[in-house]
Amino acid sequence: MSDIEISADDPELPTSVEEATRSDGVGTHQGRASPTFQPDTPSGMEVESKVEPAHTQTVALVQTTLATYIQSDGPRPSAQVPVETTASHESEEIVPATLDSQQEFTMGRPHVGGEVGDEDLPIQAAHFLSSFDGCEVAVEGNGQCAMLAFYASISNNSTRTLKNTAATTTQASEVKRGVYALMMANLRHDVELGLIDPVAVYHEHYPDHPFYDSKEAATSALFTHYAQERDRPTNVRVPSSFWAGPNELRAMAQYLRDPFIVLDVNRSGDAQVQRYTYKMHWLTNGDDHESGCYEALSGRQARDYLHACWNLHVLPYFMIRNVSERHFYGVMHGERFVRWRAEGDPGYAAKVSDSYEWKQAVNYLAPEEDTDPDSLNKLADLNNVNAVLIKRITMRERLNVVHARLGLPTLDAIGYDDEADLEETIAYEERTLHEALGIDQYASGSQTSHDGMSMEVPLPKRYPRASTGEMVEHAYFRLLRAPEGEEIDPDDFAQYRLVTAANMEAFQRWCSLFRPRLQIPSTKRRSNPRHIAAWLLGNIDALRHLFAFLPYPELEAKQWTLADLTKWGWIEVYREQTDAIWRITQDEAIRQDVRDYALNGTMQSARDRSRPVMHWPATANVGPDFDEL
Structure with missing residues (x-):
C-alpha cells in the first residue's frame, strides 16, 4: 500500500468540521489507502404510562435527564389494554417486541452510485425506522406541532396519537419553555456568528411588519418574540408564520443534549434526513459559545450513521416532517426504547418493571465474554467489542463511541440544570440588547470592551476542540505517536479527518479574525499554515499566536518539515x-x-x-x- 502524504491539499481531506462530517461515509475509512504521517511541504399499541405523570408539578426549566418522561414500567396485561374505537386508529399496528440483538439490521440497501452524477436512490422513511421499531405519533395541528412532536418523541409516547390531556399540555409546555430559554440565551451570540439573520427571521414571523433597518433593532424584537412564545402553552393555536423552523430545531438538540434525526418525507414516503446537534463556536472576544447546528445527510450517510447506532444499541430520537402536509409527527419505539436504555445502565435497569422478561439478564455477559471496557479499543467495530460495550457502558456513552468511530464530534452531555443561572443569563441578554439600542442612555456604551485584543495582540484563547473525552484523547495520542511514514490505523482514520478538519477550520478563522492586526498574507480556501511557513518563521509572534489558537497544535507541528x-x-x-x-x-x-x-x-x-x-x-x-x- 503506497504512502499518502498528510496535507490539507488532499482533495479527500475536509477543510472544516462541517465538511468532514458531510463527506460520503461520514468520515469513515472506506476502501482507500491509509494516509501516512509525512511532514508537509509548503505547497404501536396503547400501553399504560410507565411513570407517574407530573400533573401539577413543574419540571426543571431545561430538562436534561428527561427522567420525568421516560417510561420504565412494564406493559399492562392484554386484558387490561383499552380498546381504541376511534376510526382513525383502527389500522394502527402493534408495536413489535424488542428484536434479538443477533437479528440483522433491516434498513434498506441504498444504490451505490458509480459514475459522476450517479446518486443514491432515495430511501423510504419506513426503512429508516424499521430497525428501531419506530412508529409515527400524530399530534394536534395547531401550529405548534413541532413542539408537540418533539415531546412525543422524547417521552416515547405510549400511543399512536398524542392525547391533549392537561398533563400532556403541562409537560410539553415546560419542554417548550426550556427550548425557548436557550434560544433567548443564545440569540445575541448567534447573530454575532451569523447563525441567525434577525432581520430576515423576524420578517418571516411578522411578514406584515416592515423590514428593520438595523440588526440591533431586529435582534431586540426577535428576543421579545421568543419571550412571548416561551410563555405560550402548547395547546394554543398560532399562525403559520410562527411555526417552528431550523432555529427552533437547533435549540431542541441543545436542550436534549443528544442528536436527533428529522425525516423530511414526501408523498411517496421517501425521506431526506437531517441531523440536529450542537457545537462550540469561538467568539471574537475569545469566549466559547454553544449553539445548535444541523446538517443534511445523503441516504448513504444516513444509513451509515444509523447502522453504527444500531450496532451499539444506540436509539436516536426521531421526528417526521410530512412535507406535503407541512406537519410534524413524533416517533415512538415501544419496548425497545426501555430495553436499550437499560443495557449498560444498572441504575436505570433496576427501575424497569419486573414484567419485562428480559430484565434479569439484560446486562448479563458470559464469563469468557466479560471484559473491562477500558481495556478495549472502543474504536474497533468488532462484534466482541460491541457486545461488551452494549452491556457495560450506558447508551449515552455508546453514542460517544458511535460519533468517535465515524469521525463526528462527541457531544457534551452536561445540561443546563441551574434554572436561576439561566434566568439570570436571559435577563442579562435582554439588558445588553436594550443597551445596544440605546434604550438605557446611562448604561448604553458604558460596558468595557472585552474583545480580547489590544495593540500588542495578546495570545488568544484556544479554538474549541471538535471532540473530547478519554476515548478521543487516546486516538489523538496514537496519531501523534505514529512514526513518520507509518500508515494510520483504519480505526483512527475518522478521528484523523476530524482533528485535521478542526485545525483547518481554526486556521481559516484565525486568518479572517487577525489578518488586519497581524498583517497575515493572503491565503486560499485550502491553504494551511505550512503554506505561509516562511512568513510565520519571519514573524515569530504571529507563529506563537497561531499555535495558541489551533485546537490541535501538536498535530499541526507534526506535519511541518524537520527543517522548518x-x-x-x-x-x-x-x-x-x-x-x-x-x-x-x-x-x-x-x-x-x-x-x-x-x-x-x-x-x-x-x-x-x-x-x-x-x-x-x-x-x-x-x-x-x-x-x-
Whole structure:
C-alpha cells in the first residue's frame, strides 16, 4: 500500500468540521489507502404510562435527564389494554417486541452510485425506522406541532396519537419553555456568528411588519418574540408564520443534549434526513459559545450513521416532517426504547418493571465474554467489542463511541440544570440588547470592551476542540505517536479527518479574525499554515499566536518539515538566550563584571553572545553567584 502524504491539499481531506462530517461515509475509512504521517511541504399499541405523570408539578426549566418522561414500567396485561374505537386508529399496528440483538439490521440497501452524477436512490422513511421499531405519533395541528412532536418523541409516547390531556399540555409546555430559554440565551451570540439573520427571521414571523433597518433593532424584537412564545402553552393555536423552523430545531438538540434525526418525507414516503446537534463556536472576544447546528445527510450517510447506532444499541430520537402536509409527527419505539436504555445502565435497569422478561439478564455477559471496557479499543467495530460495550457502558456513552468511530464530534452531555443561572443569563441578554439600542442612555456604551485584543495582540484563547473525552484523547495520542511514514490505523482514520478538519477550520478563522492586526498574507480556501511557513518563521509572534489558537497544535507541528521545525527551534532558543542576557544585565544580585560583560561583550554577533552562558570564557570562574542562575 503506497504512502499518502498528510496535507490539507488532499482533495479527500475536509477543510472544516462541517465538511468532514458531510463527506460520503461520514468520515469513515472506506476502501482507500491509509494516509501516512509525512511532514508537509509548503505547497404501536396503547400501553399504560410507565411513570407517574407530573400533573401539577413543574419540571426543571431545561430538562436534561428527561427522567420525568421516560417510561420504565412494564406493559399492562392484554386484558387490561383499552380498546381504541376511534376510526382513525383502527389500522394502527402493534408495536413489535424488542428484536434479538443477533437479528440483522433491516434498513434498506441504498444504490451505490458509480459514475459522476450517479446518486443514491432515495430511501423510504419506513426503512429508516424499521430497525428501531419506530412508529409515527400524530399530534394536534395547531401550529405548534413541532413542539408537540418533539415531546412525543422524547417521552416515547405510549400511543399512536398524542392525547391533549392537561398533563400532556403541562409537560410539553415546560419542554417548550426550556427550548425557548436557550434560544433567548443564545440569540445575541448567534447573530454575532451569523447563525441567525434577525432581520430576515423576524420578517418571516411578522411578514406584515416592515423590514428593520438595523440588526440591533431586529435582534431586540426577535428576543421579545421568543419571550412571548416561551410563555405560550402548547395547546394554543398560532399562525403559520410562527411555526417552528431550523432555529427552533437547533435549540431542541441543545436542550436534549443528544442528536436527533428529522425525516423530511414526501408523498411517496421517501425521506431526506437531517441531523440536529450542537457545537462550540469561538467568539471574537475569545469566549466559547454553544449553539445548535444541523446538517443534511445523503441516504448513504444516513444509513451509515444509523447502522453504527444500531450496532451499539444506540436509539436516536426521531421526528417526521410530512412535507406535503407541512406537519410534524413524533416517533415512538415501544419496548425497545426501555430495553436499550437499560443495557449498560444498572441504575436505570433496576427501575424497569419486573414484567419485562428480559430484565434479569439484560446486562448479563458470559464469563469468557466479560471484559473491562477500558481495556478495549472502543474504536474497533468488532462484534466482541460491541457486545461488551452494549452491556457495560450506558447508551449515552455508546453514542460517544458511535460519533468517535465515524469521525463526528462527541457531544457534551452536561445540561443546563441551574434554572436561576439561566434566568439570570436571559435577563442579562435582554439588558445588553436594550443597551445596544440605546434604550438605557446611562448604561448604553458604558460596558468595557472585552474583545480580547489590544495593540500588542495578546495570545488568544484556544479554538474549541471538535471532540473530547478519554476515548478521543487516546486516538489523538496514537496519531501523534505514529512514526513518520507509518500508515494510520483504519480505526483512527475518522478521528484523523476530524482533528485535521478542526485545525483547518481554526486556521481559516484565525486568518479572517487577525489578518488586519497581524498583517497575515493572503491565503486560499485550502491553504494551511505550512503554506505561509516562511512568513510565520519571519514573524515569530504571529507563529506563537497561531499555535495558541489551533485546537490541535501538536498535530499541526507534526506535519511541518524537520527543517522548518529546526529553524523555529533556533529562533526560540535565540529569543530565550537574549532574554536571559537582558535579565542578567538587570539583576543587581549578579556581579558587576558579569553584568558588564553581558552588556558590552566583545563577541562577534548576537547569536554568539546568546550561546549558553556557561560557555562564556569570562564567566568561567565567577563562582557560586553565577552558578545559582
